[in-house]
Amino acid sequence: MNYNFPQLTGRLLAWYGENHRDLPWRHTRDPYAVWVSEIMLQQTQVKTVVPYYERFMAAFPSVHDLARAPQEKVLKAWEGLGYYSRAKNLQKAAGEICAQYRGQIPSDPDALLALPGIGPYTANAVLSISFGVSAPAVDGNVRRVASRFLALNEDITKAGAQRTVESHLTALIAQTARPDLFNQAMMELGATVCHPDSPSCPRCPWQTDCQGHLLGCPQAFPIKPPPKKKRVQQAACGMVQDPEGRFILSRRPVQGIWANLWSLPLCVADENQNPAHMLAQLLAPLSAVMPSEASARLRHVFTHRVWLIDGYRIPVDHPLSHQELPAGWVCLSLEEALAYPLPAPMPPLIQALL
DSSP states (O other): OOOOHHHHHHHHHHHHHHHOOOOGGGGOOOHHHHHHHHHHHTTSOHHHHHHHHHHHHHHOOSHHHHHHSOHHHHHHHHTTSOOTHHHHHHHHHHHHHHHHHTTOOOOOHHHHHTSTTOOHHHHHHHHHHHHOOOOOOOOHHHHHHHHHHHTOOSBTTSHHHHHHHHHHHHHHHTTOSOHHHHHHHHHHHHHHTSOSSSOOGGGOTTTTTOHHHHTTOGGGOSBOOOOOOOEEEEEEEEEEEOTTSOEEEEEOOSSSTTTTOEESSEEEOOTTOOHHHHHHHHHGGGTOOOOSSOSEEEEEEOSSEEEEEEEEEEEOSSOOOGGGSOTTEEEEOHHHHHTSOOOTTHHHHHHHHO
């Protein structure tokens, strides 16, 4: 089907001008601020990101500030956002930008894509919003809008379907002098109108041309394979607390889930393992006696798995000293513990076990 691309882009930008949300990162074209916001927004809702973004930019107002900050301070600022590799790659990339580009975020696509944690979507968002480059920023929301508009009868996870979407959007963005606004308008349309389950078609500037709407089944697009079942694992963690009220945190391994963060001593079981028994063995050198029943239970959902975490309150009758603890373990007061970078479920679990 032939479309009037200038008319489509004109209607989209007019709609965006009247309906866009007032978000803090939309008040700047500074590539550092745009980059931080786009990394935070990956797999995270806007309403969650806003306070994190404001605190993060206050703590690390420039690439140089982020590059030279202690990693634990960066992880603490990220605490609760999840996907902590995003924060680590953000800081690693900041270091490379300072070392290779004197703290100036490059406007060259290849240079941007070579930085840790920056893929095609993030690179094109920064290039278009900060440097005015006509490059479509295609995330899940934008793919949904485009696949409905085209009534794309292909699996959207396949490379061929994604090339079709990107080709269409490349032709559209070429028709506007404001690629920055075009990409933000596409993101806004997907986030606020073209919802996954209940699109608000009467509010859409493209309703009269959208093939999914004209067919009467916009919800049928995009076509996706059925979701994979999440793996469920049992886990146990213990609050080992001495008579002075201090308790143990252990540092997570440098690789894997919650890498380099701090948590209560934690054991995650594979099939045919008992996490409570594993935790008892882990804590045996401290003369800690495991209770028979957990004091709290928490369910934590990751992208591809679920942890069912039983929390145990484990008092010991002697003051804990750092000398008796294994490497990577510390004994802290509640105030001290909460200053450490913790995975999202740990603060509520700690409070439940006190």
